[in-house]
Amino acid sequence: MALHRQKIMAQNLVDEFEVLNIKALEDNDYSRWMENLPNEKQLSPLKDLVIPGSHDSGTFFLDQNMEIGPDESSAIHTLGSIFGKVAKSVIHSWSVTQSMTIYEQLLSGIRYLDLRVAYRAEDKKIRVVHGLFGWTIDQVLDEVNRFVANYPKEIVILDFNHFYKMDQAAHETLADTLLASFSEIFRAPGADGPNVTLQEMWGNEEKVIIIYHDYDVVDTYPCFWPPHLICSPWPNTADKKLLLEFLNKQSEASSFSEDALQVTQAILTPQTSTVFQNMTSTLKDVLASRCNCYVTGWLKALCGTKCHKFNIIIADFVEFGDFIPTVISLNYFF
Numbered sequence: 001m002a003l004h005r006q007k008i009m010a011q012n013l014v015d016e017f018e019v020l021n022i023k024a025l026e027d028n029d030y031s032r033w034m035e036n037l038p039n040e041k042q043l044s045p046l047k048d049l050v051i052p053g054s055h056d057s058g059t060f061f062l063d064q065n066m067e068i069g070p071d072e073s074s075a076i077h078t079l080g081s082i083f084g085k086v087a088k089s090v091i092h093s094w095s096v097t098q099s100m101t102i103y104e105q106l107l108s109g110i111r112y113l114d115l116r117v118a119y120r121a122e123d124k125k126i127r128v129v130h131g132l133f134g135w136t137i138d139q140v141l142d143e144v145n146r147f148v149a150n151y152p153k154e155i156v157i158l159d160f161n162h163f164y165k166m167d168q169a170a171h172e173t174l175a176d177t178l179l180a181s182f183s184e185i186f187r188a189p190g191a192d193g194p195n196v197t198l199q200e201m202w203g204n205e206e207k208v209i210i211i212y213h214d215y216d217v218v219d220t221y222p223c224f225w226p227p228h229l230i231c232s233p234w235p236n237t238a239d240k241k242l243l244l245e246f247l248n249k250q251s252e253a254s255s256f257s258e259d260a261l262q263v264t265q266a267i268l269t270p271q272t273s274t275v276f277q278n279m280t281s282t283l284k285d286v287l288a289s290r291c292n293c294y295v296t297g298w299l300k301a302l303c304g305t306k307c308h309k310f311n312i313i314i315a316d317f318v319e320f321g322d323f324i325p326t327v328i329s330l331n332y333f334f
Contacts, residue, residue: 030109033328034198035153041331047194047261050334052327053112053314054105055267056097058128058135064088069129070118070164093282094275095131097316102143109324111155112312116162119170126174129164137174141181148207155201159211171214175221182208188223194261232263238274238287240294253309262311266295284317292321299326303333310334
């Protein structure tokens, strides 16, 4: 009988979630979800909002006509030199983590972008990288600028957290490009850091936060947020049960840091064995699509509880599994 009552209570929570989800996100207007938050949420610190993000945000396009990226191991580069296009095809299948462009992600409700970049000497460009090279940084920033121009009350967080083949000159080029792109609209960390509110940023016409994981650059460009203002532990597993154990522990309210933005990485990471056992398949088909449904169900089951806390939640292929509306709707529970 007790088990039966628990099942009924769990179902009631899910039903309540669905009703509130529809009410809170009327007409599926995820493009303006920050603007549409209740006043008390607009006055909440940024670290207390629940924000959907994308993992390896720029990987919707990776160019197989270019060389293998500098983020790959020497062994992968050796395989690439032997097997050529075949090797690049496999790398592509397991390195693409998103289907939508940057603008499409933002339009769909994503507000945190995970960006890994490298300097490519062949064309002297700084590009997105994940196994292979992708868009130039200028293309990425153009899409962000386009979005915040059209939706001025939506805040976008750019997290530059992996750099490859980036010497001091390349870092200066990237930093200067970021400043030129967002000079009038970026939010410096200031004294408040992650305690800044949406209404405060709106009042200052600030629309973009840039997190830069290089202290030397941050020392020179104090308008960028330093690495210690964000915490993003990596689960590094291809097993759903191990992932859930990791996420449960990380998101316990008692262990939540009050001094930094917190990223929950709701992703499964392919291990070497995963790729070799599924050479002709893709990350999306083997891991990501099912992971999103699994994680979304877990998040819904936590609605109404006070044991967990969330800030930024990221996923691969964010359009799958009702991920974005589920994350946004958590703002009405936590």
